[in-house]
Amino acid sequence: MNDTQQALWQTLQASGLVVGDQPTATPIDSPWYIKALQAVSGWLAALFLFAFIGFTMDLLDSPIASLVTGAVMIVGAFALLRGSENDFLEHIALAASMTGQLLVIYGIAEMLNSRDVTLWLLVLLMQSLLAVLMPHFIHRLLSAIFAAFSLLAVMADWGLGVLFEGLLASLVAWLWLHEFRLVKHMKAVRAIGYGLLLSAACLSNSVETWDIFNGSSNVEFPWLEHWMGSLLTAAVLILVVWTLLQRNHVSAGNKIAWLALSGTAVVSIASLEIWGLSTGLMILLLGFAASNRVMQGIGIVSLLYSASAYYYTLEITLLEKSQQLLIVGLLLILARWIMQKALPAQPEREHA
Amino acid sequence: MMTSNRSQLIELIQQGAIAPEQIESALKASKVRPDNQAWATYLDRLLLCFGAMALSLAVLFFFAYNWADLGKYAKFGLAELAIVLAVAVYWYQSHKPLVAQVSLLAASILLGVLLALYGQTYQTGADPWQLFFNWALLMLPWALISRFAATWILWIALLNLSIQLYDGPMRSVLRQVFASQEETLWLLFALNALALIIWELLAKRLTWMSARWAPRLLAVATGTPMTWLAVNSIMGRHQAIAAMAWCAGAIIIAFIYQRLIRDLFMLAGLCLSGIVVTISFFLRNVFRSDFADGFLLLAVLIIVLGGGSAMWLKRVHQRWQS
Numbered sequence: 001m002n003d004t005q006q007a008l009w010q011t012l013q014a015s016g017l018v019v020g021d022q023p024t025a026t027p028i029d030s031p032w033y034i035k036a037l038q039a040v041s042g043w044l045a046a047l048f049l050f051a052f053i054g055f056t057m058d059l060l061d062s063p064i065a066s067l068v069t070g071a072v073m074i075v076g077a078f079a080l081l082r083g084s085e086n087d088f089l090e091h092i093a094l095a096a097s098m099t100g101q102l103l104v105i106y107g108i109a110e111m112l113n114s115r116d117v118t119l120w121l122l123v124l125l126m127q128s129l130l131a132v133l134m135p136h137f138i139h140r141l142l143s144a145i146f147a148a149f150s151l152l153a154v155m156a157d158w159g160l161g162v163l164f165e166g167l168l169a170s171l172v173a174w175l176w177l178h179e180f181r182l183v184k185h186m187k188a189v190r191a192i193g194y195g196l197l198l199s200a201a202c203l204s205n206s207v208e209t210w211d212i213f214n215g216s217s218n219v220e221f222p223w224l225e226h227w228m229g230s231l232l233t234a235a236v237l238i239l240v241v242w243t244l245l246q247r248n249h250v251s252a253g254n255k256i257a258w259l260a261l262s263g264t265a266v267v268s269i270a271s272l273e274i275w276g277l278s279t280g281l282m283i284l285l286l287g288f289a290a291s292n293r294v295m296q297g298i299g300i301v302s303l304l305y306s307a308s309a310y311y312y313t314l315e316i317t318l319l320e321k322s323q324q325l326l327i328v329g330l331l332l333i334l335a336r337w338i339m340q341k342a343l344p345a346q347p348e349r350e351h352a
Numbered sequence: 353m354m355t356s357n358r359s360q361l362i363e364l365i366q367q368g369a370i371a372p373e374q375i376e377s378a379l380k381a382s383k384v385r386p387d388n389q390a391w392a393t394y395l396d397r398l399l400l401c402f403g404a405m406a407l408s409l410a411v412l413f414f415f416a417y418n419w420a421d422l423g424k425y426a427k428f429g430l431a432e433l434a435i436v437l438a439v440a441v442y443w444y445q446s447h448k449p450l451v452a453q454v455s456l457l458a459a460s461i462l463l464g465v466l467l468a469l470y471g472q473t474y475q476t477g478a479d480p481w482q483l484f485f486n487w488a489l490l491m492l493p494w495a496l497i498s499r500f501a502a503t504w505i506l507w508i509a510l511l512n513l514s515i516q517l518y519d520g521p522m523r524s525v526l527r528q529v530f531a532s533q534e535e536t537l538w539l540l541f542a543l544n545a546l547a548l549i550i551w552e553l554l555a556k557r558l559t560w561m562s563a564r565w566a567p568r569l570l571a572v573a574t575g576t577p578m579t580w581l582a583v584n585s586i587m588g589r590h591q592a593i594a595a596m597a598w599c600a601g602a603i604i605i606a607f608i609y610q611r612l613i614r615d616l617f618m619l620a621g622l623c624l625s626g627i628v629v630t631i632s633f634f635l636r637n638v639f640r641s642d643f644a645d646g647f648l649l650l651a652v653l654i655i656v657l658g659g660g661s662a663m664w665l666k667r668v669h670q671r672w673q674s
Binding site for chain 2: 008011015022034037042044048051090092095180247250297318319326329332
């Protein structure tokens with residue numbers, strides 16, 4: 001038992017939130033970089049396993065055989081992951097499942113005889129199911145990332161690519177706002193939450209690239225514009241701010257609530273053309289709201305990425321971008337000044 | 353090693369020690385959910401940092417546009433005015449540490465804009481690496497008085513950039529790291545290793561250097577060229593001394609970050625580097641003789657190394673917990 005654990009228990013005890021003796025310390029969940037190491041090595045092993053199968057067996061000649069073998073491997077991995085706490089077995093299961101998925105996708109692609117949106121839809125379905133069902137943090141996380149990627153492919157194909165950022169942001173927001181509500185599924189919510197969070201941080205700027213690459217930009221919905229997608233994300237951000245305000249018992253009539261909401265709205269509308277900014281800000285706020293440092297780190301990296309992607313977009317000139325940034329920067333400094341004036345001298349009065 | 357209230361509370365909730373209806377109160381009591389005071393402080397910092405960042409980027413984008421209608425004196429005037437403004441904010445707000453630090457960082461970034469503008473206007477014929485080197489040189493006094501980790505990381509990043517540009521024109525980040533010449537990799541390694549050592553030594557005395565993100569970043573910048581040197585040396589493209597240096601470095605890192613400074617991130621990085629080096633050793637010596645079966649062996653090897661690393665790291669983590 002270390003000191004911080006004891007201190008926390010005493011705090012909770014003093015508030016009457018726990019009774020009795022402190023439970024014996026179980027090992028705390030391993031930090032993110034150990035999980036990242038496991039994810040990278042599991043995925044890498046799967047690639048080599050797939051290459052081995054491809055080179056030595058005739059599996060890839062028959063789509064059905066490939067599909068069936070893949071499915072068996074996934075089910076086997078599921079059984080292994082459910083029963084075991086051993087690191088080596090977990091690694092084997094992870095690699096086997098990834099290889100199985102590659103085989104299944106290969107089989108389906110061969111049977112469909114095309115690379116159109118049906119394949120992406122099936123991948124989306126498979127990855128979503130795996131993210132929900134597989135009883136393993138890293139597996140859920142990787143599946144959630146692949147699911148988000150296939151969702152982007154499907155939406156881009158349907159001409160709805162601009163709405164992807166907002167849709168993903170709303171999923172991320174919902175999951176992380178319910179992190180401590182869905183107690184029974186806490187582990188799953190966090191794993192899928194991190195997967196979608198990473199996808200939101202990486203893919204939010206890439207919709208444009210995808211459109212050009214696919215050549216199918218806004219075919220079905222010619223009236224959809226990029227700013228509408230950004231508006232959707234901005235709306236999600238405002239909703240998140242509203243939820244957080246309510247959580248801290250700042251009511252709707254309150255001056256602070258009004259300032260926070262209108263400030264968020266003004267900043268996000270001024271930055272509609274800076275893709276990924278609202279998402280990055282939302283990640284930062286959600287991270288701080290739950291003392292999640294990893295999440296805040298992802299938020300900062302995501303914002304830096306969004307700024308550099310903004311530099312390279314071709315839709316508006318650097319001069320216009322410079323003007324927009326100037327406005328956003330001045331608005332932020334102004335918001336800070338207003339906040340300092342508006343907050344009472346003894347902020348304790350606002351306490352919940 | 354400290355564990356956050358957050359992860360401990362999650363552990364308690366998962367053990368069922370806290371009743372579901374009490375969770376929200378427990379989150380507040382343990383400060384995992386920040387109170388209004390904490391929110392106010394956080395938002396204050398957030399608005400300040402992002403505001404300063406957006407304004408600096410606005411100036412940078414403006415000069416990158418290279419507006420033809422604007423005369424060169426007007427341009428220089430604007431760039432210099434921006435720097436003077438940033439320094440003025442530092443001067444008048446020096447009693448507020450964060451405002452002062454952020455304004456000096458902004459001034460340091462704007463200094464680079466001014467130097468780039470100078471090169472653009474007068475076509476000095478200087479090599480690109482000189483721009484970043486001079487930038488680092490000229491911002492050094494500000495870095496020294498700033499007592500701000502981000503400013504120092506910018507300074508080290510500029511030196512890294514100028515070493516890489518000395519090697520050749522800028523390419524994508526990945527190619528920049530992996531296609532550089534041997535001397536460049538050694539230089540990068542030496543610079544970042546020195547920075548890391550100095551940082552760790554000073555971090556014990558200076559509180560503003562105690563946050564772990566900066567030395568971790570430096571360790572990644574040290575480990576990446578070193579790992580690549582070792583891989584190249586195993587593959588026979590570079591001298592054998594790199595592989596030996598890697599082994600020595602690995603032992604030193606393992607000792608320091610287990611015994612002297614407990615940092616699991618560094619040990620995880622060491623494991624990753626070890627996996628990469630072992631695989632390249634295997635590729636060089638086994639793979640070529642037997643192609644297809646080699647893939648299977650490789651997969652098994654990665655599983656063993658990855659699983660072994662995870663097991664060791666978790667064991668160390670657990671030992672530090674108790």
